[in-house]
Amino acid sequence: MRTYSIGEAAKALNLTPYTLRYYDKEGLLPRIERTSGGIRSFKESDLEALKIIECLKKTGMPIKEIKTFIDWCSDGDDSLRQRYDMFQERKAVVQAQMQELLNTMSVIEHKCEYYQTALNAGTEAVHKHTHAKETSPA
Amino acid sequence: MRTYSIGEAAKALNLTPYTLRYYDKEGLLPRIERTSGGIRSFKESDLEALKIIECLKKTGMPIKEIKTFIDWCSDGDDSLRQRYDMFQERKAVVQAQMQELLNTMSVIEHKCEYYQTALNAGTEAVHKHTHAKETSPA
DNA sequence: GCTTGACTTAGAGTTAACTGTAAGGAGTAG
DNA sequence: CTACTCCTTACAGTTAACTCTAAGTCAAGC
Numbered sequence: 001m002r003t004y005s006i007g008e009a010a011k012a013l014n015l016t017p018y019t020l021r022y023y024d025k026e027g028l029l030p031r032i033e034r035t036s037g038g039i040r041s042f043k044e045s046d047l048e049a050l051k052i053i054e055c056l057k058k059t060g061m062p063i064k065e066i067k068t069f070i071d072w073c074s075d076g077d078d079s080l081r082q083r084y085d086m087f088q089e090r091k092a093v094v095q096a097q098m099q100e101l102l103n104t105m106s107v108i109e110h111k112c113e114y115y116q117t118a119l120n121a122g123t124e125a126v127h128k129h130t131h132a133k134e135t136s137p138a
Numbered sequence: 139m140r141t142y143s144i145g146e147a148a149k150a151l152n153l154t155p156y157t158l159r160y161y162d163k164e165g166l167l168p169r170i171e172r173t174s175g176g177i178r179s180f181k182e183s184d185l186e187a188l189k190i191i192e193c194l195k196k197t198g199m200p201i202k203e204i205k206t207f208i209d210w211c212s213d214g215d216d217s218l219r220q221r222y223d224m225f226q227e228r229k230a231v232v233q234a235q236m237q238e239l240l241n242t243m244s245v246i247e248h249k250c251e252y253y254q255t256a257l258n259a260g261t262e263a264v265h266k267h268t269h270a271k272e273t274s275p276a
Numbered sequence: 277g278c279t280t281g282a283c284t285t286a287g288a289g290t291t292a293a294c295t296g297t298a299a300g301g302a303g304t305a306g
Numbered sequence: 307c308t309a310c311t312c313c314t315t316a317c318a319g320t321t322a323a324c325t326c327t328a329a330g331t332c333a334a335g336c
Contacts, residue, residue: 018295049276055245073276077261084253094243105232107193115222123215138187138211156325
């Protein structure tokens with residue numbers, strides 16, 4: 001099975017060696033092996049674990065919480081329930097983020113239309129209501 | 139038209155007075171008025187502008203870029219094109235974020251199933267492939 | 277008239293997640 | 307042999323976005 005240096009692993013994951021060393025320091029790579037010369041040797045399984053770590057990061061999970069999960073993984077079957085619950089919670093978090101993103105998109109799209117109309121008219125005044133004494137263009 | 143103190147505005151927007159002062163210091167509230175005593179007086183239009191600011195923040199826009207937009211708003215109709223382009227770009231950003239969130243969700247859901255199965259079996263070994271010498275539980 | 281509470285400023289401190297520096301080691305090309 | 311490149315550690319520096327502190331102002335209630 002081929003292995004990867006920290007630079008190769010970084011490239012494969014679109015990260016930097018700095019970041020990978022930082023993850024290691026924070027305890028996110030407990031199983032990482034070293035060569036006789038002390039150089040980190042990333043296996044395919046390490047890259048897979050890092051992909052999960054990046055996935056959890058994308059859900060907004062802080063690194064300390066990810067470390068808790070990594071520790072659970074090292075604990076074996078005793079922590080299956082915690083890990084299951086964690087992913088269920090992450091699922092709920094992502095669902096909420098999706099809903100929020102939809103709301104955000106709705107506002108952005110309204111603004112796109114607003115500025116499309118203003119651009120066609122050549123002036124934002126086209127949106128001024130007669131009853132509004134003052135409006136903020138933002 | 140009723141106005142709001144910084145504390146009231148913060149509550150209405152689910153922010154803190156510290157944050158609103160910080161935004162002001164960064165130039166995000168150029169039109170904010172003050173009472174004779176020097177106290178910030180938020181109008182409805184200021185709250186609306188802040189809602190747009192919060193919306194842009196949710197798309198991951200840094201505060202310095204939001205300030206650029208706020209400055210454009212003060213510039214009047216000359217900047218309509220820039221503002222339109224900016225919202226189009228934000229729309230593309232949010233679409234990309236949505237796609238990424240869908241990918242993330244897919245991974246999370248696979249892990250939910252993985253741990254559901256493991257939990258039913260009482261052990262993660264249920265997922266071990268015969269050809270795999272070693273796997274990372276993450 | 278005095279206390280209370282919310283407001284003001286300038287500026288310092290915090291946090292997360294990197295990001296870079298310095299000093300040095302090891303393997304490879306010429 | 308020597309230069310080059312990548313690796314190592316320890317630790318300092320950076321950045322964004324707050325978050326708080328200190329010292330002071332001001333209006334309202336008792």
